[in-house]
Amino acid sequence: MQMDKSVSLSLWCEEVEDEQSHTDAQAPGHTTGSSQLRAAWDPTVSGHRVIQRLLHVEERYMPSMLYITLIQRDPERREELAKWALEVCCECGCDEAVFPLSVSLMDRFLSASLSIPVSPYCLAAGCILIASKLTECDNVTADTLCAAAEYSFQTSSLREMERVILATLRWDTAAVTPQDFLPHFLACVEERGDSEGELLSTLRRHSDTLAAMCACDSRFLGAPPSLVAAASLNCALRGLGNKGPTQLAVMGEALAELCQTDLAVLQCYSDMIEYALRQRLRSGLQQGPMEKDEEVENERPGTPTDMREIDF
Structure with missing residues (x-):
């Protein structure tokens, strides 16, 4: 088969080191310890066709209306878990896709079970662990998540919670966010x-x-x-x-x-x-007015x- 010489082909690997990940890896408290390689944006994987596919699939990963109604009547506990998950993802230097996916997993699990487990933070940590495994090369470790929860649960409990989440969701974890x-x-x-x-x-x-x-x-x-x-x-x-x-x-x-x-x-x-x-x-200004006096003065x-x- 003869190749058309007018076609320009490149076999070079165009993955580049993510500067933000490299910076985070050198920061104190970062647990991954290595930078990540990211492929350059490929325009051929975008466009209306891809968006239409995502729109078709997203409905599959929506929580039930019953769960939504129950949560909106008493949202404090769910929001507390989501904010804790966000803090943990930030402290661990997780990829930006980990947090929304972990919250989606948590909502879908609670939507299916309609009951909060004995250790809610173990549930949130289990969702972070699964989301990190799906989206990162160097996923956050179970020991790190236990430490983030001040060892309110053991790694064995976290592993068991991970299995329960996967079984409840039937291993369908790659949700659209x-x-x-x-x-x-x-x-x-x-x-x-x-x-x-x-x-x-x-x-x-x-x-x-x-x-x-x-x-x-x-x-x-x-x-x-x-x-x-x-x-x-x-x-x-x-x-x-x-x-x-x-x-x-x-x-x-x-x-x-x-x-x-x-x-x-x-x-x-x-x-x-x-x-x-x-x-x-x-709310942030009210909680820490002494620390944010400059923000209050500069607020327009x-x-x-x-x-x-x-x-x-």
């Missing part, structure tokens, strides 16, 4: 002219943070991951403040079309995320969701 949609939605933003690498990186970081906040907030429990991702990106675009109303309206329509929802629904969830963000910032009335004013 908002972080699965964000790269594809960002590619759409890039196609519409915002091709600056620094801007896209900032949008991705802010959107990830807002989506993680939604995972901790039970008010967003019944929202599809695609809608949470689109609303988070829409809020990040608003917060950067580098676009006019017309550009924001066009991007909002594009995001609503991508996640197959009405523009009014997208705007409603975007407003909900901004409101939740204001609540979070206000009327623009509490300006993403440039928030330290992520």
